[in-house]
Structures are given as C-alpha cells and as structure tokens.
Amino acid sequence: MLVHIVAEDQNRISELRALFGSQDRITSALLNDESSVPKECDAMIVAVDLRNADNIAALKEVSAAFKNTPRKIFVIDQKVRLFAAQAYALGATHVLFHPVYQPSLLAALNGAGKSNVVSEDDDQGGARRAASEGAVSLASMFSAVSSGQQVDAAAAKHAAGRISDMIAEDGFSHWLETVRRHHEGTYQHCLLVTGTAAAFGLNLGLAKADLERVYSAAMFHDVGKAKIPLAILDKPGRLDDRERAVIETHPAAGYDALKGTRGISSEILDAVRHHHEYLDGSGYPDALCAAGISDIVRILTISDIFSALIEDRRYKAPTSRAEAYEILCGMRGKLEGPLVVAFKEVALNR
Ligand SMILES: [Fe+2]
Ligand SMILES: [Fe+2]
Known part of the structure; x- marks a missing residue:
C-alpha cells in the first residue's frame, strides 16, 4: 500500500x-x-x-x-x-x-474504499456520503452546544432525513457497516442511533411525519454530551460513581441547550431529556414512570440501548446484533414489551 x-x-x-x-x-x-x-x-x-x-x-x-x-x-x-x-x-x-x-x-x-474511489451513484458511496454529512452536522451541533451557540436544527434534521432515506433504500445492515467502519466515539453512536431509530420507524410503518419525529429525536438525543469532559466521555472501561453522575447530567444538559431553539419541537425536547427513563421509574433524570413516557421516547430508548451495545469502540469488542437483542429482551418492565417484540426484525434481519 x-x-x-x-x-x-x-x-x-x-x-x-x-x-x-x-x-x-x-x-x-x-x-x-x-x-x-x-x-x-x-x-x-x-x-x-x-x-x-x-x-x-x-x-x-x-x-x-x-x-x-x-x-x-x-x-x-x-x-x-x-x-x-x-x-x-x-x-x-x-x-x-x-x-x-x-x-x-x-x-x-x-x-474502506478497498479498490477504487466510489462513484457518485454507487450504493456504498451513498451511505458513506450520508454518514459523512451526518457526522459534519453532529460535529457542528456539538461545537455549537459546547460554545453556547444555537444549533442549526434544520441542517441536523436534513442530515437525519438523508440517513433515513439511505436505510429505506439500502437496508439497515449496510448502514451499520458503513458507520462502524468510518466513524468513532460519540458521532458513531449518534449516527447508529439515528439509523436504528429510522429503521425501527420504517419497520413499524410510521406515517412520514412520525418517522421524521423519531429520526430527528435520535439525531439530537445525546447533544448534551457536548458538555461532558472528554476524559469521562471517552474513558475506556467502567466509570466510577462520580463519573457516572457526571455522565447522567447529559439529558438535562441537552434539553437546556436546545430549549428555545428554532425548529426544535416540544417532542424533540422531551426525547432529549427522557431517553434514559424506564417504564418502571428506575431511569434518569426525572425518574418518570410509564404514563409520563411518550411513544417516541420508548422507540428512541430501545434504539439507543441497541446501538450502544453494537458500537465498535477501541477498547471493547462490539456485541453481536443477536446478543444485543437478547439483552433488550431481558430488560422486562423497563422497556415496552410489544415494541421490543416489534424490534426483533430490525435487530436481527433488516
Ligand atoms: Fe444518552
Ligand atoms: Fe445515546
């Protein structure tokens, strides 16, 4: 070479x-x-x-x-x-x-790019471009949040829409491979969650407007991590109690950063703040119970956990899709059972 x-x-x-x-x-x-x-x-x-x-x-x-x-x-x-x-x-x-x-x-x-430069109309090139545009959008969103500026919500939604279109055309597996091969850390995670949420929404047959809500919420969900020190965010291995408490500030930090931003609906704000809540009340930051957790949040939480498990990180081998789905199935009482069942097709086959 x-x-x-x-x-x-x-x-x-x-x-x-x-x-x-x-x-x-x-x-x-x-x-x-x-x-x-x-x-x-x-x-x-x-x-x-x-x-x-x-x-x-x-x-x-x-x-x-x-x-x-x-x-x-x-x-x-x-x-x-x-x-x-x-x-x-x-x-x-x-x-x-x-x-x-x-x-x-x-x-x-x-x-990547094992043989040649990928041509404009090549499928692989399409997924790579959608992933790169998504990463650019995420990077500028994180940069805006960390410097106290407004995020460009329209650009982020547009990038998430491209990801959803890509998955509708070429399938979820192709998206996972492309993202894991090309991106690292928090951006990889956010791209995976956006793709997983889009694939899940497509499989559920959501109407276009609802599908948009789901993949947009996924794109924004972890933006509060822009406020978390990298030493904690990227720490290989287990976090201690203090570090975990710092990490757990990210949903509220994301909510605060996006509140009042043009193009950010109350549903997106709710999803950003509550994507770590569980139906049995054991989640954070507000320890909501089932009645307080919206459908979009339920879909996002399943997509988030699955994506975190299958991530490719320097210090941990990714969990297989089948194992990750088993883990979701084991979270009885925390996640919505019928939705977990509906997710099976996405997790294993799509
Ligand atoms: Fe999160
Ligand atoms: Fe996340």
Whole structure:
C-alpha cells in the first residue's frame, strides 16, 4: 500500500511512519511543500492543526491534488475534536484522534474504499456520503452546544432525513457497516442511533411525519454530551460513581441547550431529556414512570440501548446484533414489551 503523510512537523511524520511495517511504501511531506507530493497513492494521512486558517487554505489545495485518493485519514488532537466537521468538509473519509493507535489506523486504511474511489451513484458511496454529512452536522451541533451557540436544527434534521432515506433504500445492515467502519466515539453512536431509530420507524410503518419525529429525536438525543469532559466521555472501561453522575447530567444538559431553539419541537425536547427513563421509574433524570413516557421516547430508548451495545469502540469488542437483542429482551418492565417484540426484525434481519 502506498501511503502519503502530510503534517506540520517532522516529529509528527516520524510518529505516524512508525505505525507502518516494511510492506507499506510511505512518502511524506510537510504542509506547503508541494515538491514531494506523489502523483497517486492509496491513502493520505493528514495531521495538521485545523484551528489555523492558513493550514485550512493549504489543505484545500492538497485535497484537490488528492481528490482521487480513496482513503483520506485526518488525525486531529483530542482537544480540538470538534474540528472533525472541518476535517470532513476538507474531504476526510475517516477522522482519528491523536494519539493514533495502530489498530485504529489499520482499520481505517483497510476498511474502506478497498479498490477504487466510489462513484457518485454507487450504493456504498451513498451511505458513506450520508454518514459523512451526518457526522459534519453532529460535529457542528456539538461545537455549537459546547460554545453556547444555537444549533442549526434544520441542517441536523436534513442530515437525519438523508440517513433515513439511505436505510429505506439500502437496508439497515449496510448502514451499520458503513458507520462502524468510518466513524468513532460519540458521532458513531449518534449516527447508529439515528439509523436504528429510522429503521425501527420504517419497520413499524410510521406515517412520514412520525418517522421524521423519531429520526430527528435520535439525531439530537445525546447533544448534551457536548458538555461532558472528554476524559469521562471517552474513558475506556467502567466509570466510577462520580463519573457516572457526571455522565447522567447529559439529558438535562441537552434539553437546556436546545430549549428555545428554532425548529426544535416540544417532542424533540422531551426525547432529549427522557431517553434514559424506564417504564418502571428506575431511569434518569426525572425518574418518570410509564404514563409520563411518550411513544417516541420508548422507540428512541430501545434504539439507543441497541446501538450502544453494537458500537465498535477501541477498547471493547462490539456485541453481536443477536446478543444485543437478547439483552433488550431481558430488560422486562423497563422497556415496552410489544415494541421490543416489534424490534426483533430490525435487530436481527433488516
Ligand atoms: Fe444518552
Ligand atoms: Fe445515546
């Protein structure tokens, strides 16, 4: 495999080179050094600070030169992870966070675009584009919430609608594979929940307006995580009691951030605040019981739990779809039984 690395300094280039074996051919260049850019390569890795406007301008030119490269992996710093939207806008097919571990890098290199650049009307390209647009929308939504600005609700709903259309056309399994291969962390989770909720809504035969409510609620549901420190949000393994208490503030934080935003209905606000409530009253933040939990929330909660289980995270092997469905079936009293039964087809076959 021929891989070209673009970075701002030699140290970063050396670090990335060290992740490859002798079977790969690696070229590298400092940003702004066009003299050593290869004509063609299988993958490009960009490790550049996206907060700097000059870097963005330079990268636009680099991206144009590499427009036929199947895999464009952007490595961005944890501290500026909200710049993932910028990376996708510059043509990234994958975004990884520094420090990069070899398995994540190899998965990104080998997982996608195995042969050629995907053409406009290719199914795989359609799912990838819908996933990338969804990730851009999520990244700008998280960025807005963390900096106290209003989210662009219309853009997020539009992106969620594309996801739903994609699933109606190509099926849910294809969506799961595409998202798990290309996206990480919270964005992967939100894209999976949106797709799962859309697939569930489609299977239930919901009317168009209700389907829109369900997938939009899913798109926004975890936006309050923008307020949670990354050290807790991305902590591998179990959380302690204090960390869990911090995580459990995210539904109310999301509700507060979206309240009063144009395009956010009371149903979406309700879903954002209550997607961790259970019918038996054991959920949070308001310990609602069955009568207080709407149909949209019941659908969203099932979609959320299933998606969290089947996520592909660096530190845990994903649970299979069948096992995840078994776990849902075991949550008697918490989730609506008939809905769990109706979800079987989505979980196992769709
Ligand atoms: Fe959540
Ligand atoms: Fe969630």
